[in-house]
Amino acid sequence: MVQVxxxxxxxxxxxxxxxxxxxxxxxxxxAQRLVGVIxxxxxxxxxxxxxxxxxxKIVGTSSEEVKTRSIAVVMRLRLPWLLVSIxxxxxxxxxxxxxxxxxxxxxxxxxxxxxxLGLSESTGVQGATIAIxxxxxxxxxxxxxxxxxxxxxxxxxxxGIVCGTIVGTFAYLWQKNNLLGAALGGSMxxxxxxxxxxxxxxxxxxxxxxxxPAIASGPLVLxxxxxxxxxxxxxxxxxxxxxx
Amino acid sequence: MVQVxxxxxxxxxxxxxxxxxxxxxxxxxxAQRLVGVIxxxxxxxxxxxxxxxxxxKIVGTSSEEVKTRSIAVVMRLRLPWLLVSIxxxxxxxxxxxxxxxxxxxxxxxxxxxxxxLGLSESTGVQGATIAIxxxxxxxxxxxxxxxxxxxxxxxxxxxGIVCGTIVGTFAYLWQKNNLLGAALGGSMxxxxxxxxxxxxxxxxxxxxxxxxPAIASGPLVLxxxxxxxxxxxxxxxxxxxxxx
Numbered sequence: 001m002v003q004v005x006x007x008x009x010x011x012x013x014x015x016x017x018x019x020x021x022x023x024x025x026x027x028x029x030x031a032q033r034l035v036g037v038i039x040x041x042x043x044x045x046x047x048x049x050x051x052x053x054x055x056x057k058i059v060g061t062s063s064e065e066v067k068t069r070s071i072a073v074v075m076r077l078r079l080p081w082l083l084v085s086i087x088x089x090x091x092x093x094x095x096x097x098x099x100x101x102x103x104x105x106x107x108x109x110x111x112x113x114x115x116x117l118g119l120s121e122s123t124g125v126q127g128a129t130i131a132i133x134x135x136x137x138x139x140x141x142x143x144x145x146x147x148x149x150x151x152x153x154x155x156x157x158x159x160g161i162v163c164g165t166i167v168g169t170f171a172y173l174w175q176k177n178n179l180l181g182a183a184l185g186g187s188m189x190x191x192x193x194x195x196x197x198x199x200x201x202x203x204x205x206x207x208x209x210x211x212x213p214a215i216a217s218g219p220l221v222l223x224x225x226x227x228x229x230x231x232x233x234x235x236x237x238x239x240x241x242x243x244x
Numbered sequence: 245m246v247q248v249x250x251x252x253x254x255x256x257x258x259x260x261x262x263x264x265x266x267x268x269x270x271x272x273x274x275a276q277r278l279v280g281v282i283x284x285x286x287x288x289x290x291x292x293x294x295x296x297x298x299x300x301k302i303v304g305t306s307s308e309e310v311k312t313r314s315i316a317v318v319m320r321l322r323l324p325w326l327l328v329s330i331x332x333x334x335x336x337x338x339x340x341x342x343x344x345x346x347x348x349x350x351x352x353x354x355x356x357x358x359x360x361l362g363l364s365e366s367t368g369v370q371g372a373t374i375a376i377x378x379x380x381x382x383x384x385x386x387x388x389x390x391x392x393x394x395x396x397x398x399x400x401x402x403x404g405i406v407c408g409t410i411v412g413t414f415a416y417l418w419q420k421n422n423l424l425g426a427a428l429g430g431s432m433x434x435x436x437x438x439x440x441x442x443x444x445x446x447x448x449x450x451x452x453x454x455x456x457p458a459i460a461s462g463p464l465v466l467x468x469x470x471x472x473x474x475x476x477x478x479x480x481x482x483x484x485x486x487x488x
Contacts, residue, residue, distance in 0.1 A: 014288060021285055023267035023284055023285060039265070041262055044288045047288060048295070051291070051298075055302065058299065071398050081366075082366075086363065089359025090359060108344070110340065112333075112337050113358065114337065115332075118336075118361075119326070122326075122329055122463065126304065154315050159326060
């Protein structure tokens with residue numbers, strides 16, 4: 001019999017409704033006693049709200065923002081995440097400050113900071129989004145997760161190698177420095193792989209500790225990815241270039 | 245009478261269903277002739293797909309990615325956007341290359357590149373998301389858009405001032421250079437305001453030319469925001485610091 005149990009995920013209810021093309025389903029508790037009826041339109045509402053919420057959290061605001069006309073409300077919704085972004089950006093500045101003294105030798109590394117950060121960030125956010133979508137849609141079994149994790153690792157390695165190779169080759173051709181090309185390409189590849197893994201694992205960790213996994217999708221994952229990327233990029237590149 | 249006209253947006257149909265709590269609605273053409281029936285479950289499916297599509301495009305992939313297990317498919321879906329990100333990142337590197345020669349005097353500006361880019365990007369993506377959500381949910385009338393545009397300008401100014409003030413003050417206290425603090429704060433404020441506007445206007449422009457506005461949400465808006473931010477940031481900061 002097609003029925004919904006109390007505690008079933010939204011995504012599973014939506015899938016049931018779509019598979020059977022019913023307009024409503026009986027809801028039963030664990031003892032199979034009827035406790036109510038859920039209609040397609042209320043599921044529709046819930047699915048819409050969940051999607052709006054995920055989208056809003058990815059970009060660092062709240063879904064309330066679409067509904068409001070008040071500028072004060074918009075600012076209040078965005079401010080907490082804005083402060084997270086500012087804090088992580090200032091940490092990045094302090095981190096880069098350590099390299100300021102021997103800047104002349106590594107000036108060229110600074111030129112590639114935007115591209116290295118940008119690609120690492122986007123891989124991290126993609127990993128987080130895939131993990132969150134799978135959690136929200138109720139696709140998660142341990143076996144599935146293991147498989148998805150493995151897939152994300154491979155995808156991260158491929159993306160890392162593609163980006164690292166293109167950017168490293170560009171750097172070599174432009175700056176006529178093969179050590180730079182190798183250091184840049186290698187460190188970028190590693191940073192991208194790590195970001196993909198952080199992005200994928202952070203929402204699962206949040207889910208494990210009963211924190212809304214969507215929170216792990218936006219400014220927070222960007223902050224962590226940025227910091228690890230700068231450490232990996234400058235750490236490896238300096239070590240390689242110091243040998244020249 | 246509650247009915248759906250052919251050509252009505254998905255969002256409007258969903259709103260009608262929710263407002264009246266009906267499980268289905270008659271669909272009529274412009275001459276008010278009945279052409280069919282739309283059920284809540286098919287609207288549910290459409291709404292889910294649209295949301296998945298928007299989320300995927302924001303992060304630079306396609307909603308097909310959640311369904312597939314194939315690594316080759318994932319790579320094929322992400323690669324076009326990855327190449328956009330790489331191209332814009334390399335343009336950023338070339339742009340920064342112009343400042344490489346007088347690096348010693350402006351080394352300190354490079355330290356703040358991650359925080360300036362990060363905040364400008366997130367404001368741009370937020371603007372794009374708000375615009376796309378409003379287009380998707382069918383909220384768009386010219387008057388509404390004008391009001392939203394005005395709101396985004398004000399929000400951008402506020403966010404710009406908050407970020408510019410905090411980061412500028414931090415730079416001043418850290419580097420003991422009040423000109424740097426002022427230049428950084430001012431240029432950052434301006435760059436953030438511009439990014440917010442670009443983010444908001446790009447999806448509307450795409451919509452106008454019948455291109456899927458969601459495409460304007462992800463890597464494309466990031467690329468444009470990054471480039472304008474570096475030009476504004478280095479342009480203004482160098483002009484101010486050159487006077488010292």
